[in-house]
Amino acid sequence: MSRAGRTRHRFAGRIAGVGSTSGVRVVVGHWPVSPLGAFTDVMVAEADGTRVLLAPDARVADFVARTYDFDRVVVGPVTAQVDDRGWHVEGPELSLRLDVGRRTALGRLLRLVPRRLATAPGWSALTDPVARVVLRGVRTRGSAGNGRREFYGATDLHAxxxxxxxxxxxxxxxxxxxxxxxxxxxxxxxxxxxxxxVTTTVEVPDSAP
Known part of the structure; x- marks a missing residue:
């Protein structure tokens, strides 16, 4: 989708974010629907702050690395078995199992918003001030640089x-x-x-490489 010199790319799926007592933090994106096809990618922040992207192929690595910030990018097989009770993720030098609990109170509220509205970039702009207060560390719109803009439309949340x-x-x-x-x-x-x-919308300037 294009608009005023910018192209929108939409990714629909789920994001799992966890910390660990070792100091390593892991964010897994599982995207059944995307312009790059179905894929899973992993962002790892090591205890010393080093940020690593694990991507299944060069196309995914290029797109994600231009949208977020990393110190190192590793391309290799990344797989995820995902259901409502847990995730099993395997990637280069990573093995991760997550137990998923109940829907949170915020998740119940998110499900009350019609999906078409909840995933619209305009709605993300309206909810951004609320998200900053309710969920520490979260924004629903912004940019990591490179002229790209992002909008997060959350529709459910589980612990x-x-x-x-x-x-x-x-x-x-x-x-x-x-x-x-x-x-x-x-x-x-x-x-x-x-x-x-979540449905994530990434706006890319048409002049971008």
Whole structure:
């Protein structure tokens, strides 16, 4: 979709964001519907702040790296088995299992908003001031740079209640808040470990490479 010299790309899926007692924070995007086809990507913030993108192919790596900020990009197989009770994610040097709990109070409120409205960029602009107050670390519109603008339209929210896995051969430890904020972009994930159903709209200038 194009508008006034900008092209909109829409990604529909779920984002899981968790912290760990090892200090590693992980944000997994599982996108069954996207202009790049179905894929899963992983953003890892190490304990020292190093930000790593795990992408399944070069096209995904290029698009995501131009939209968010990373210190290192790794291209290799990334897979996710996802259902309402848990996630099993495998990627280069990453193994991650998440236990998903009940829908949160905010999730119940999100489901009351008609989906077409909730996923519209204009609605994301209206909800941004509220999101900043209600969910620490979250914004529903903004930019990580490169002339791109993003809009997050959340439609559901579940708590993550358990974590198990390893990163680069070291156990992640137990579940912890996603803190400090990973710094991938303008608002990566709620501080409370969670799974968010979301439609993300990325506006790219038509002159961008």
């Amino acid at each position: 993550v209640v358990g974590l198990d896995g390893s990163w680069r051969g070291t156990a992640l430890g137990g579940l912890a808040p996603v803190a400090p904020e990973p710094g991938f972009g303008f608002g990566s994930t709620p501080e409370r470990p969670s799974v968010t159903a």
